[in-house]
Every structure is written in C-alpha cells, then in structure tokens.
Amino acid sequence: MSTHSPHTSALPLDMMIFGGTGDLAARKLLPALYMAHLHGNLPQKTSIVALGRQAYSRNDYIEFVENMSRPFIGKMNFDESAWAGFLGLLDYLCVDVINDPDFTSLARVSDAGAERVFYLATAPTLFTTICDKLAASGLVDANSRVVLEKPLGRDSASAAAINDAVGRHFKEEQIYRIDHYLGKETVQNLMVLRFGNSIFEPLWRAPTISSVQITVAETVGVGSRAGFYDSTGAMRDMVQNHLLQLLCIIAMEPPVSLSPDAVRDEKLKVLRSLRKMSMADIARDTVRGRYGRGAIGAEEVIGYLDEADVPEASSTETFVALRAHVDTWRWANVPFYLRTGKRMHKHSSRIVIEFTNPPFSIFPDSHGGIANRLVIELQPEEAIRFQIMSKQPGSGMQMHPVELNLDLQSAFPQRRAEAYERLLIDVVRGRLTHFMRRDELEAAWDWVEPIIDGWSVLGERPHAYAAGTCGPSAAAALLARDGFAWTE
Ligand code: NAP
Numbered sequence: 113m114s115t116h117s118p119h120t121s122a123l124p125l126d127m128m129i130f131g132g133t134g135d136l137a138a139r140k141l142l143p144a145l146y147m148a149h150l151h152g153n154l155p156q157k158t159s160i161v162a163l164g165r166q167a168y169s170r171n172d173y174i175e176f177v178e179n180m181s182r183p184f185i186g187k188m189n190f191d192e193s194a195w196a197g198f199l200g201l202l203d204y205l206c207v208d209v210i211n212d213p214d215f216t217s218l219a220r221v222s223d224a225g226a227e228r229v230f231y232l233a234t235a236p237t238l239f240t241t242i243c244d245k246l247a248a249s250g251l252v253d254a255n256s257r258v259v260l261e262k263p264l265g266r267d268s269a270s271a272a273a274i275n276d277a278v279g280r281h282f283k284e285e286q287i288y289r290i291d292h293y294l295g296k297e298t299v300q301n302l303m304v305l306r307f308g309n310s311i312f313e314p315l316w317r318a319p320t321i322s323s324v325q326i327t328v329a330e331t332v333g334v335g336s337r338a339g340f341y342d343s344t345g346a347m348r349d350m351v352q353n354h355l356l357q358l359l360c361i362i363a364m365e366p367p368v369s370l371s372p373d374a375v376r377d378e379k380l381k382v383l384r385s386l387r388k389m390s391m392a393d394i395a396r397d398t399v400r401g402r403y404g405r406g407a408i409g410a411e412e413v414i415g416y417l418d419e420a421d422v423p424e425a426s427s428t429e430t431f432v433a434l435r436a437h438v439d440t441w442r443w444a445n446v447p448f449y450l451r452t453g454k455r456m457h458k459h460s461s462r463i464v465i466e467f468t469n470p471p472f473s474i475f476p477d478s479h480g481g482i483a484n485r486l487v488i489e490l491q492p493e494e495a496i497r498f499q500i501m502s503k504q505p506g507s508g509m510q511m512h513p514v515e516l517n518l519d520l521q522s523a524f525p526q527r528r529a530e531a532y533e534r535l536l537i538d539v540v541r542g543r544l545t546h547f548m549r550r551d552e553l554e555a556a557w558d559w560v561e562p563i564i565d566g567w568s569v570l571g572e573r574p575h576a577y578a579a580g581t582c583g584p585s586a587a588a589a590l591l592a593r594d595g596f597a598w599t600e
Contacts, residue, residue, distance in 0.1 A: 124157035126226040131233030132162020138180035144532035173204035215249040240277035247281040268557040293354040294546040295531030298490040317442040325464040329456040338421040350452040372544035383555035387437040394566035401431030403455035406579030430454040433587035455579035461490040494520040
C-alpha cells in the first residue's frame with residue numbers, strides 16, 4: 113500500500129473518540145482513520161479508544177465497526193490485512209461523561225508518554241464536562257490536543273462559553289475546531305489558485321470583479337436529523353461556518369506564509385470587515401426558504417413540515433440566500449451572494465467570480481451576457497472553468513462565450529483523501545492551518561447572529577420552494593435586482 117509521507121513522530125498516539133458509538137464516528141471518523149492507517153499516516157504505536165455509554169465489550173465494538181463503518185470504505189480501498197491491523201488498534205470504554213465522576217478508567221488505558229488526541233464527536237453541551245473531567249483525571253498535558261466538532265454553539269454567547277470552558281484546560285494551539293470544508297482538496301486548492309499564480313491576483317478586486325457567488329446546494333432533506341436541525345436551521349448549520357469560510361478564502365489578502373496564524377489572521381480580517389446588516393438590510397438582502405413537497409430526479413419527496421420530528425409550528429429555514437459586503441478597498445461595492453439549501457435541484461458546491469464587462473464594445477454584434485467568469489466547482493465535480501469571449505466562426509465579428517476547462521480529476525487522477533482523513537492527519541501532525549481559531553469563530557457569529565435575531569424581530573417566515581428546484585423565487589430576485597443571475 114502507498115506510504116507517500118509516512119508518519120515520523122516517535123511518540124505513540126492515543127486517539128480517544130468521545131461519541132465513538134455515534135453516527136459521525138461510525139460514518140466518517142473511523143473510515144478516515146482506517147484510510148490514514150492504510151496509507152501509513154498514523155504513528156507506529158497508535159491506539160484508538162472509542163467512548164460511549166453503550167455497555168459494549170471490545171468485541172462488541174469491533175462488531176459495531178464492522179457493521180457501521182466498513183460499509184463506508186470503498187471496495188477499492190479495502191485491504192483485508194490493513195483492516196485487521198486497524199481493528200487491532202481499537203479499544204472501547206463505556207463512559208458516561210455526565211454521570212461518571214471522573215475518567216480514571218481512561219487514564220488507566222492511556223500511555224503517559226503518548227500524544228493524546230481527544231476527539232469530541234458528541235453534542236457540544238458535553239464539551240465543558242468532558243474537558244473538566246479530562247483535566248481532573250490528569251489526562252491533559254502539553255502533548256494533548258482536542259478536536260471540536262461543529263456546531264460550536266448556537267450564538268456568540270454559547271460559542272464563547274464553550275471556548276472559555278475548553279480554553280481553561282487547553283491552549284489555543286492545542287485546539288482543533290473542525291470545519292470539514294477546510295479539509296476538502298478543492299477548497300485547499302483555492303489558496304493555490306489565488307496565491308500560486310500571478311495572473312489572478314492583480315484582477316482579484318473591485319472594480320475588475322463585479323460579483324462573487326458561493327453556492328452550497330444539497331439534494332438531501334433533513335432525514336432523521338430533524339431533532340437537531342429544527343433548532344438550528346441553514347444559517348447556523350451552513351452559512352455561519354462553511355459558506356463564511358469559503359468567502360474568507362476568496363476575499364482574504366495574501367497571507368505572509370502558510371503558518372496557521374498568518375492564514376487565520378487574514379481570514380479574521382475578512383470576517384471583521386463584513387458589513388453588519390441593519391433591519392432594512394436584513395429585510396432586503398436576505399431570503400429564507402423552506403422546502404415543500406417535490407421531486408429529486410424521479411423520486412417524489414415530502415416537504416420539511418412532513419418530515420419526522422418537525423414541529424407543526426416550525427419556522428426553521430432549510431435555505432438561505434443573502435447579499436453580503438466586505439467593506440475593504442479591495443472589495444468596495446462588490447456583492448458577495450451566498451446561497452445554501454437542502455432538497456435543491458442538484459448537489460453542487462461552486463464559487464463563481466464574475467468579472468466586469470469591457471467598458472466599451474467595438475463589436476457591434478456583441479453578446480449581451482457576462483464576458484469573463486471564473487467558475488470553481490468544489491463538489492461533486494472538481495473543475496475550474498474560465499469563460500472568455502471568442503469570435504463565432506463565420507463572416508462578421510460576432511462574439512460567443514467559450515470555456516477554458518480544467519478538469520482536476522483528469523489532471524490529478526490519483527486518489528483524493530476525504531476531508532476527514534486529511535484533517536485527522538493534520539491533527540496527528542499538529543498542523544493547525546486548516547482549523548478555525550477562536551476569534552474567527554466568534555467573528556462569524558458576531559455577523560450571523562444579528563441576522564437571525566433580525567428575522568425574528570421582523571417576523572420573517574421562510575418562503576416556500578418545491579423540493580428539487582433552485583430555491584424560492586425571492587432568491588433569484590435578490591440577484592436580478594442587481595443585474596445578476598445565479599449560475600446554475
Ligand atoms: P449521535 O449519533 O447522536 O451520537 C452521539 C454520541 O454521543 C454517541 O456516541 C453517544 O453515545 C455519545 N453520548 C451522548 N451522551 C453521552 C454521555 N452522557 N456520555 C458519553 N457519551 C455520550 O450524534 P452524531 O451524529 O454522531 O453527532 C455528534 C456531534 O457531531 C453532534 O454535535 C453533531 O451535530 C456533530 N456533527 C455530526 C455530523 C454527522 O455527520 N453525524 C457531521 C458534523 C457534525 P451512546 O450512544 O453510546 O450513548
């Protein structure tokens with residue numbers, strides 16, 4: 113098996129997963145750890161201890177992993193002996209973080225000289241207790257790291273409370289706040305596109321750029337997560353983290369290096385430059401939506417209000433579109449349109465940079481649309497397309513848009529690590545660049561929270577949209593008003 117950059121740390125690794133019996137651990141973390149093991153990216157001496165309340169023996173837990181995690185490992189990546197080796201790294205401990213007085217059972221199985229990684233894949237309401245008890249049980253030292261899953265709070269105050277609680281026992285450089293979008297190859301490639309090429313940077317500003325669109329569209333509905341989702345909504349679940357992080361990478365100034373703080377300082381400046389919305393701005397520049405009955409491809413699907421566990425009186429949004437402004441010289445008067453939703457017509461994450469049209473046209477038969485547009489497809493396709501004008505063959509000088517098309521999957525046919533695998537390897541190696549710093553998280557909440565509050569003051573109800581469409585018509589109108597349209 114490939115061992116491109118084998119792990120070289122001499123210290124043993126103890127990875128302890130709180131929430132080891134949960135959906136996230138089963139579907140994402142354990143398969144990602146298996147892949148890291150398969151590719152030689154875990155230290156020689158690694159132990160993975162899963163924790164949960166189930167009264168499992170180690171063998172029961174191995175069976176759980178066989179049933180719940182193995183199906184998430186593609187056939188191509190499955191290697192019988194690597195899998196057996198991976199299962200050999202696993203252990204299970206039954207721990208109730210609320211009711212157990214301390215974590216001495218965990219301390220007993222942890223090597224005193226190991227680098228300890230505590231992955232908190234539980235509800236954030238447990239984070240404070242977990243960190244307090246880890247520290248009280250003598251498990252936190254200078255070699256320890258803690259990984260925090262989203263959602264980190266539901267507003268500025270709760271995010272600050274979690275950060276304070278974790279910060280009592282871990283220094284900021286020991287805290288890895290996961291936004292799995294930052295682990296995606298294509299998202300990391302945005303930095304290379306912008307700062308590894310000299311052609312874009314001089315043009316990457318107002319007035320050459322006329323608008324930026326960021327769309328993260330899902331075809332899935334709320335599924336079995338309504339209990340969580342109904343008290344969260346698309347703004348907290350997607351915009352506050354993933355979409356704002358993408359906006360930061362598009363809008364930030366060139367960092368002086370790739371060091372974690374150099375990058376995060378620049379992202380923080382963007383978040384602090386986001387124009388705060390007044391009530392009038394909220395009413396005009398934001399659209400909330402909620403999917404109704406419809407069809408995704410050939411499959412008929414129910415509306416949000418008919419999903420299991422959604423309260424009848426729910427006013428939670430499953431869709432958000434908004435117009436934001438980054439108040440800096442570089443981005444003066446350039447609208448950033450953000451959009452995310454569930455049950456949309458296609459699963460697609462993309463960034464579209466529209467450039468201004470030439471100030472004067474010498475071509476009488478000119479095409480009325482956008483001359484230059486850079487489309488960065490993040491998923492499911494990984495592609496970069498640049499639209500330029502070309503002469504339509506034939507007599508006369510008629511223009512037509514054509515695309516320079518870079519298919520990244522063909523350019524780099526090798527295996528792409530999943531976001532969680534890449535981020536877990538970063539945690540193991542102590543690389544913080546692709547994790548959020550406390551001040552970033554809090555600045556994101558400072559911008560988002562007044563909008564959510566404003567919706568409730570204004571009594572904004574979500575606009576209906578049929579499942580399988582591009583969202584409510586008000587989202588199209590948001591751009592049409594400025595002379596733009598979503599690139600679908
Ligand atoms: P889940 O399936 O409900 O799992 C929750 C986990 O927490 C279980 O392992 C459960 O253990 C454990 N737990 C709950 N109370 C506990 C206690 N008192 N003591 C010890 N363990 C306890 O939830 P999930 O979907 O995995 O999500 C976990 C967190 O990650 C949530 O905050 C979620 O929002 C976030 N997240 C999830 C996903 C995802 O794809 N699932 C993606 C991003 C973020 P027992 O079952 O053994 O009691």
